Amino acid sequence: MISSAASSGRPAQSAPWQPPTNTCAPENLREITVSRVASVNALAAAMKKVAPPPRVWVQASATGFYGDTGDRLCDESAPAGSNALANICRQWEAAFAAAAVPATRKVALRIGFVLGRESGALPVLGRLTKYFLGGAVGNGRQFISWIHLADLVQMFVAAVEQENLSGTFNASRRTRSRMRSSCGRCGACCTGRGVRPRRRSR
Numbered sequence: 001m002i003s004s005a006a007s008s009g010r011p012a013q014s015a016p017w018q019p020p021t022n023t024c025a026p027e028n029l030r031e032i033t034v035s036r037v038a039s040v041n042a043l044a045a046a047m048k049k050v051a052p053p054p055r056v057w058v059q060a061s062a063t064g065f066y067g068d069t070g071d072r073l074c075d076e077s078a079p080a081g082s083n084a085l086a087n088i089c090r091q092w093e094a095a096f097a098a099a100a101v102p103a104t105r106k107v108a109l110r111i112g113f114v115l116g117r118e119s120g121a122l123p124v125l126g127r128l129t130k131y132f133l134g135g136a137v138g139n140g141r142q143f144i145s146w147i148h149l150a151d152l153v154q155m156f157v158a159a160v161e162q163e164n165l166s167g168t169f170n171a172s173r174r175t176r177s178r179m180r181s182s183c184g185r186c187g188a189c190c191t192g193r194g195v196r197p198r199r200r201s202r
Contacts, residue, residue: 001043001054002156029084036092044099056105058159059096063112063145063172065089071143071176076110076168093168105166107159109152112172116149145172 040059047053066074067081080090089110096108114120147155155171 001047001056002058002060002160024084029088033088033091036088037095040092040095040099044095044101047099047101047104053101053103056107056160056163057099057101058156059093059106059108061093061096061108061110061168062089063110063170065093065110068142073174073176074170076170105163107165108168109155109159109171110168111152112145112147112170114149114152115146120149143176143178145170146177147172 043057047057062085063074064085065080066078067083067086069078069081080086093108096106099106115122117123152171155169159165159169
């Protein structure tokens with residue numbers, strides 16, 4: 001069984017486009033948290049009533065668990081961060097860890113920024129760049145932990161099929177990439193033209 005975000009609540013943005021909202025508003029953060037935690041709890045409760053229960057439960061989390069770590073590489077033993085996204089991920093994973101399903105092997109994947117030509121964030125970035133709305137957020141020097149969609153699929157397949165796997169795994173590349181350079185490459189990939197870097201203020 002594979003579980004990601006709840007089907008209700010506030011999922012990732014998808015078509016049709018809607019005006020952006022303040023994701024960090026307290027009511028939105030509560031909705032995001034409840035949608036994740038409630039879905040885990042609902043699945044755990046349902047699995048207790050199923051005979052036989054699923055052999056494996058692969059649960060999505062996010063690399064946002066670590067918060068803003070700058071240029072520090074984090075393995076799975078690194079502590080949770082202290083920002084809003086890290087707090088959501090911490091509660092999400094805590095609900096998964098607390099799920100009492102002794103007959104089911106549990107695997108959690110902390111997923112990074114997913115890129116694929118036909119899905120993930122790349123098509124959205126491509127549309128923005130096409131209309132000259134692409135570019136780095138903020139100063140562009142922040143790091144992005146990303147993974148190609150095909151590699152992420154293989155990680156899910158491995159988590160399901162390899163019975164020796166359990167626990168938490170980072171689903172992202174080990175190499176570091178800054179937002180400015182990543183956005184430039186994504187724009188060039190999608191539209192054939194890059195994103196002009198903004199001049200840094202001294």
